[in-house]
Amino acid sequence: MKLxxxxxxxxDSCCLRVQNLSVKIGTEQILHDVNMHVHCGELVALIxxxxxxxxxxxKAVLGQRDYDGVIAFSAPGQRDRRPxxxxxxxxxxxxxxxxxxxxxxxxxxxxKRPAFLGLSKAMRNKVLECLERVHGEDLIDKRVGTLxxxxxxxxxxxxxxxxxxxxxxxxxxxxxxxVEGMGMLMDxxxxxxxxxxxxxxxxxxxxxxxxKYADQVVLIDHTVLHQGKPQEVLNSEAFANTFHRRGGxxx
Amino acid sequence: xxxWHWICDLLPLEMLRWGFMRNALLxxxxxxxxxxxxxxxxxxxxxxxxxxxxxxxxxxxxxxGCICGAAAPTGVAVLFSLAFALLFSYVRSRSNQAADTLIxxxxxxxxxxxxxxxxLGGGSFTKYNKYLIGDILSVRPAEIGMLAIVLVAxxxxxxxxxxxxxxxxxxxxxxxxxxxxxxxxxxxxxxAIAVVVTLSISSVGxxxxxxxxxxxxxxxxxxxxxxxxxxxxxxxxxxxxGISGLVISYYWGASxxxxxxxxxxxxxxxxxCFRKVRA
Numbered sequence: 001m002k003l004x005x006x007x008x009x010x011x012d013s014c015c016l017r018v019q020n021l022s023v024k025i026g027t028e029q030i031l032h033d034v035n036m037h038v039h040c041g042e043l044v045a046l047i048x049x050x051x052x053x054x055x056x057x058x059k060a061v062l063g064q065r066d067y068d069g070v071i072a073f074s075a076p077g078q079r080d081r082r083p084x085x086x087x088x089x090x091x092x093x094x095x096x097x098x099x100x101x102x103x104x105x106x107x108x109x110x111x112k113r114p115a116f117l118g119l120s121k122a123m124r125n126k127v128l129e130c131l132e133r134v135h136g137e138d139l140i141d142k143r144v145g146t147l148x149x150x151x152x153x154x155x156x157x158x159x160x161x162x163x164x165x166x167x168x169x170x171x172x173x174x175x176x177x178x179v180e181g182m183g184m185l186m187d188x189x190x191x192x193x194x195x196x197x198x199x200x201x202x203x204x205x206x207x208x209x210x211x212k213y214a215d216q217v218v219l220i221d222h223t224v225l226h227q228g229k230p231q232e233v234l235n236s237e238a239f240a241n242t243f244h245r246r247g248g249x250x251x
Numbered sequence: 252x253x254x255w256h257w258i259c260d261l262l263p264l265e266m267l268r269w270g271f272m273r274n275a276l277l278x279x280x281x282x283x284x285x286x287x288x289x290x291x292x293x294x295x296x297x298x299x300x301x302x303x304x305x306x307x308x309x310x311x312x313x314x315x316g317c318i319c320g321a322a323a324p325t326g327v328a329v330l331f332s333l334a335f336a337l338l339f340s341y342v343r344s345r346s347n348q349a350a351d352t353l354i355x356x357x358x359x360x361x362x363x364x365x366x367x368x369x370x371l372g373g374g375s376f377t378k379y380n381k382y383l384i385g386d387i388l389s390v391r392p393a394e395i396g397m398l399a400i401v402l403v404a405x406x407x408x409x410x411x412x413x414x415x416x417x418x419x420x421x422x423x424x425x426x427x428x429x430x431x432x433x434x435x436x437x438x439x440x441x442x443a444i445a446v447v448v449t450l451s452i453s454s455v456g457x458x459x460x461x462x463x464x465x466x467x468x469x470x471x472x473x474x475x476x477x478x479x480x481x482x483x484x485x486x487x488x489x490x491x492x493g494i495s496g497l498v499i500s501y502y503w504g505a506s507x508x509x510x511x512x513x514x515x516x517x518x519x520x521x522x523x524c525f526r527k528v529r530a
Contacts, residue, residue, distance in 0.1 A: 062428065087428040098295060098421050099475035105421075107478075108414040109429050115414050116291075116482040143476060144421070156425070 015040045015083075015199040016061070016167055021069035023056050030056045033223050034069070038167070038199050038216075043189065045210055046203040047233075048220040049242060054203040055090060057220065058171055061201070062087055073166065083167060086160030088153065090171035090203075096145035102155055103127050103140050109159055134158045134188055150181025154188070161192065168192070170202040174209070182206070186213045207234060252392055266501045271388050275507060278390045279493035281398040282455065282463060285405055287486035289447065290468030291478075292413075292440065296420040299465040300351055301339070302444055304358035306457045308335040309449040311365030318368055329449045335361060336445035340438045387455050387497070387507045394453075401450055408443060416440050417478065455508070462512035463489055466519055473522035488518050 016038040023031040031053045038044050046054050059065040062085060073083035094100070100108075106127040107115040119127070124140075131137045134154040139147065147155060153173050160168060170189075174182050186209050193200050204210075210217055210230040217233040219226045225238040233239055255277055259267045266272045293302055312331030316324025339357050343350060418426040419436040427433045444464075451460055471484035496511030503510075 064427065089422075089424045089428055094421055095295075097472055099472055099477060099481040100417065100421055101477040104417075104478040108418045111414070114410050115417060116409075116478045118477075118479040141477070 015042075015074060016201070017070070017072045017074075018061070019070040019072075021057070021060060021067055021071065023053070023060055023065055023067045025056070029222070031060070031067075031220075031222060034220070035224060036218060036227065038201060040199055041193055041197045042215045043193055043200045043202070043213055044216045044218060045214040045230075046201065046218050046220055047205070047207065047210075048203075048225075052221040054220055055171055058087075058169055058201070058203065061085070061169065084163060084165040086165035086168040088156045088160050088168075088170040088173060090175070094145040094147075094152075096143075098143065098145045100144050101141055102131070102136075102144060102147075105144055105155070106130065106159060106162075110162060130158045130162045131155070133161055133192065148178075148181070149176035150178065150185060153177060153181075153185055157185075157188070157192075161196075164196055164198070166198060168198055168200045170200070172203055172205070174204055174206045182209065189213070210234065252395075264498075266498065271390075272497075272501065274390050274392065274395060275387045275497055276494070278387060278395050278398060278455065279497055279511075280490070281395065281402050282451070283489035283493045284486050285398070285402045285447070286460075286463035287467045287489035288405065288409060288482060289444065290464050290466070290489070291471065291481050291485050292416055292420060292468075293444065293464055294468035294472055295417070296437075296440070297350070298441075298444070299469075300354050300358075301441075302448060302464045303461050304339075304354050304361065305332060305336065305445050305448045306452060306461055307358055307365065308332050308361035308445075309452045310457065311335075311361045311368070312449060313453065314365045314369040318371070325450065325453055328453075329446055332445040332449040333442055336441045337438065340434075340441050344434060387459060387511075390455065397450060401447055405443070405447065412436070412439065459508035459511055462515050463493075466512070466515035467492075470515070470519040470522045473519070473526040484522075488515065488522075492518055 016036070018034055018036040021031060021034040022029065034057065036044075046057065048054050056065060060067040061071055103119050103124060104115045107113070107119050107123060110126070111119075111123050113120065113123070127140060128137050131140060134157050136151065136154045136158060139151055139155060142151075144152070144155070157168075157170070157173075160170075168189075173185060173189075177185060189200055189202075190213055192198070211234075214230050216227065217230045218224055219233050219236070219238055219242065221242055225242065226233050226236045228236075256273065259273045259276075267276070293299055309328050309332050312328030312335075313324045315331060316327030319327060335357065339353065342357075343353055346353060415426070415431050415436050416439075418429065418431060419433050423433045426436070448460060448464070467485040467489040468481075470488050471481050475481035475484050492514035493511055496514040497507055499505070499514070500507040500510035
């Protein structure tokens with residue numbers, strides 16, 4: 001497996017380059033021959049049926065899974081160090097009884113000072129600053145287990161944005177979020193990528209958002225079946241074969 | 252200890268005339284913050300049943316230590332508990348059985364092994380009763396010193412590691428994405444509990460140990476809204492029930508350990524009535 005940082009190759013704005021990626025778990029081939037380029041400031045949506053290997057792909061990019069092939073990162077002016085990846089895990093659920101506030105969660109992730117001593121004033125201001133990015137300042141004293149799906153996604157997004165990453169990866173950010181929350185979350189991602197010029201990689205089963213928000217859609221079923229602009233992929237034969245014949249998700 | 256005796260002389264409590272009551276009170280003042288703090292993580296990490304199993308494995312370790320003729324069975328017991336805890340962590344990470352099932356497997360094995368060894372060759376079981384029921388009133392100054400050392404060690408460990416432990420307990424996947432070694436964190440905490448339980452069991456007994464490890468956290472969880480309150484309430488409940496249980500047991504002539512446990516149960520019941528129903 002190779003992971004390196006390069007200065008170019010696919011034009012100067014290529015942020016993530018995946019070449020001939022394959023992942024095996026035990027004897028099962030989960031992914032093979034995956035090739036993909038993600039450019040800076042782009043929102044790329046990974047779609048595919050359940051068990052297609054989307055989450056495995058994200059884990060390989062995060063370095064949490066062994067793989068063969070090349071995953072290379074680059075960012076302007078940051079050639080000499082590993083990229084920062086912000087990650088929001090899939091369907092994150094917390095125990096509703098946990099006495100852990102949003103402020104505690106940030107403190108546990110970001111501060112060396114034990115969270116059970118309470119937050120320092122500076123830390124609290126820092127948390128508020130982070131939450132401001134996702135318009136969630138009012139959530140700071142809520143317990144994490146009581147947040148709605150959309151609120152929790154926003155809080156975890158704020159957490160993934162600190163420190164500011166080069167690439168933001170969200171695994172199924174829209175599952176468990178209602179329609180209103182969905183629009184809000186996607187608008188926010190759009191705003192974030194424009195403000196901070198970072199690349200966003202999401203997996204989703206909700207195709208209704210693709211046209212409006214995604215620059216590039218990648219259809220995966222163990223390998224890349226089709227990739228391109230949203231309409232191009234949604235109207236492709238590969239898409240029809242994958243979803244309609246299986247009676248899978250709806251557009 | 253002389254400072255403690257000086258303080259006791261100043262307190263207008265008739266029960267503190269007795270040396271053993273002074274020792275017991277001091278032991279409780281040390282144990283309450285110790286177990287109050289550990290209790291928060293045990294409850295959050297869903298390990299209350301596990302701490303109970305550890306208590307039993309400690310007993311087995313002591314039985315093994317006694318059989319080996321070791322001068323300090325506690326040392327053997329600590330080693331045995333550590334091995335038990337590490338083996339459990341290993342099996343849990345590689346098995347698809349539920350944690351409570353595995354705890355049941357380990358717990359009953361440990362108890363059976365302990366009784367088997369203790370009674371081997373027709374041995375009598377009664378000398379081990381001290382460990383099972385235990386008695387805080389018979390705590391010795393040396394054991395109090397050890398509790399103090401354990402308390403300091405846990406406080407140091409907590410101030411360095413509690414953020415990572417909390418994150419691992421509430422959301423392992425998120426913790427791992429933030430670069431926290433989840434498996435290592437869980438193992439470290441398990442090992443810490445194993446050492447604390449084993450060191451405390453011979454001086455205070457299994458009953459009070461288990462109630463102090465689970466009930467303060469459980470009661471605090473009923474009403475706490477954040478980690479600070481959670482820890483604070485847990486320690487305060489442990490202190491309050493420890494002291495009140497000791498005093499009540501003295502005047503009513505009941506078992507101190509049982510009275511403290513019941514007092515904790517009462518606090519749980521009261522906090523349950525006032526539990527948080529809102530965000």
